[in-house]
Amino acid sequence: MIGTEARGIGRRGRLSRCALAASLAAAGVVLFNTSSASAAWTPYQNVVKRQDVEQPMVEMDPAGDAVFLWMQGFDTAPSPAIYTRVRTADGTLSPIQRISSEFGGYDLAVDPDGNAYYVWTDLDNSGEHLRTRIRYADGTLSPVQTLKNVGRGDFVFGTVGVDASGTAVYGWIHRQSGGSDRLETRTRSPSGTLGPVDTVASAVSHFDLAMGVDASGNATFAWDGAGAQGGVFSRVLTAGGSLGPATKVSREGRLGSDVQVGVTPSGRAIFEWEEYDEAAKADNLVMRARSANGDFQPPQVLARPYAYQEGPFEQLAIAPTGEAAFAWTDDDAWHARTRAPSGALGPVKTIAPGIARGSDLGVDSHGNVVFAWSVPDGSKTRIFARSEDADGTLSPVTALSLAGYDAGPPDLAVTPAGPAALAWQEGHGGFAIQASFGP
Numbered sequence: 001m002i003g004t005e006a007r008g009i010g011r012r013g014r015l016s017r018c019a020l021a022a023s024l025a026a027a028g029v030v031l032f033n034t035s036s037a038s039a040a041w042t043p044y045q046n047v048v049k050r051q052d053v054e055q056p057m058v059e060m061d062p063a064g065d066a067v068f069l070w071m072q073g074f075d076t077a078p079s080p081a082i083y084t085r086v087r088t089a090d091g092t093l094s095p096i097q098r099i100s101s102e103f104g105g106y107d108l109a110v111d112p113d114g115n116a117y118y119v120w121t122d123l124d125n126s127g128e129h130l131r132t133r134i135r136y137a138d139g140t141l142s143p144v145q146t147l148k149n150v151g152r153g154d155f156v157f158g159t160v161g162v163d164a165s166g167t168a169v170y171g172w173i174h175r176q177s178g179g180s181d182r183l184e185t186r187t188r189s190p191s192g193t194l195g196p197v198d199t200v201a202s203a204v205s206h207f208d209l210a211m212g213v214d215a216s217g218n219a220t221f222a223w224d225g226a227g228a229q230g231g232v233f234s235r236v237l238t239a240g241g242s243l244g245p246a247t248k249v250s251r252e253g254r255l256g257s258d259v260q261v262g263v264t265p266s267g268r269a270i271f272e273w274e275e276y277d278e279a280a281k282a283d284n285l286v287m288r289a290r291s292a293n294g295d296f297q298p299p300q301v302l303a304r305p306y307a308y309q310e311g312p313f314e315q316l317a318i319a320p321t322g323e324a325a326f327a328w329t330d331d332d333a334w335h336a337r338t339r340a341p342s343g344a345l346g347p348v349k350t351i352a353p354g355i356a357r358g359s360d361l362g363v364d365s366h367g368n369v370v371f372a373w374s375v376p377d378g379s380k381t382r383i384f385a386r387s388e389d390a391d392g393t394l395s396p397v398t399a400l401s402l403a404g405y406d407a408g409p410p411d412l413a414v415t416p417a418g419p420a421a422l423a424w425q426e427g428h429g430g431f432a433i434q435a436s437f438g439p
Helices: 017-021
Strands: 045-048 053-060 066-072 081-087 097-101 106-110 116-124 127-135 145-151 155-162 168-175 182-188 198-201 204-213 219-225 231-237 256-263 269-277 282-290 300-303 315-318 324-330 333-339 349-353 358-363 369-377 380-388 411-414 420-426 432-438
Touching (some): 045 066, 045 081, 053 411, 053 420, 116 155, 127 155, 155 204, 168 204, 168 219, 182 204, 182 219, 198 231, 219 256, 219 269, 231 269, 282 324, 300 324, 315 358, 349 380, 369 411, 380 432
Parallel strands (some): 204 256
Antiparallel strands (some): 066 081, 106 116, 116 127, 155 168, 168 182, 204 219, 256 269, 269 282, 324 333, 411 420, 420 432
């Protein structure tokens, strides 16, 4: 979508090669708007009921239509494939459509008209191939196009964003055997014309790439520098195809990693990353804002986790208005805080006890935040959710998945107006994709 948090490669599992053994699936959307944290989630619905379905993704357009993407056949088919389905705002489910065979992860973006843009990695005897395809709002599929070919021994995996006109921007990591990892990009016009391949950075820590696209088609990239280039960096590809200078976002003298970025339709950006504090022997969670004209504000420390923790495991969400929400794991609990467009940080709140095995969050243009996570409930893992009003009121925790079955992790989409879709894989082997709508 436009102006939402980026799905950074490796940050949410499904885009990394190791994620193929994880579990997830797809979802839908509600018809109402809400500003109350006490509003209820719907009972679960079966979006897909079939063996060996996993790795969900869901995105929504402003009208409330939800696009789902998932993988099927990882354990049972010679070649797993990715499939899609749409649930319109009136509750109608489209037929399931096969997008392509898939090998190394995938991503999804949806434009304001409800067209869906897919990117995935495929494999054959010649090597790996990053490919794309469009599902138009009328249900027709475009031909498959190849964005990048790499030879045997190299790897490629990417992400996608789209502007208000339907111009798609793709970013990917090209892992080179015997060479440094490269961050590259390419665009696709609404008519289907592919732009040239440009190199954004040539010394990148693998898997750590985030990208956000504003309404005008300017793409903000963020990545972790490798080796001597350690730290968090950013660079903008303008809608006209020009690459701006690389800017170091993290503080001098500090190592930064695990970057995320969120971009509003107007081009404002929020960066979030882990920063190691040598004196405290611990990771701090840090954010930095950038105005639409490119001016960076001073960094702000969001959290100072205890030294014995294995990192904050952070998430970032941003609304079109600039409202932002952050979440992280520390001290055996899942915490969060908000940031107003003015820069004021809200208090740190504990959203859920225990270390979430999977989690997600979203924020709407009113400043309401939705949280979803999976955590053990007895011998099984279940999906839970709660909301926070713009005034800071937290709703009670609601269990959404069935007791007695492993579920999750969740995938969450929130529209600017507030409706949300939450989906998960039900069953350890994936026997259904279930979804709930709210909050």
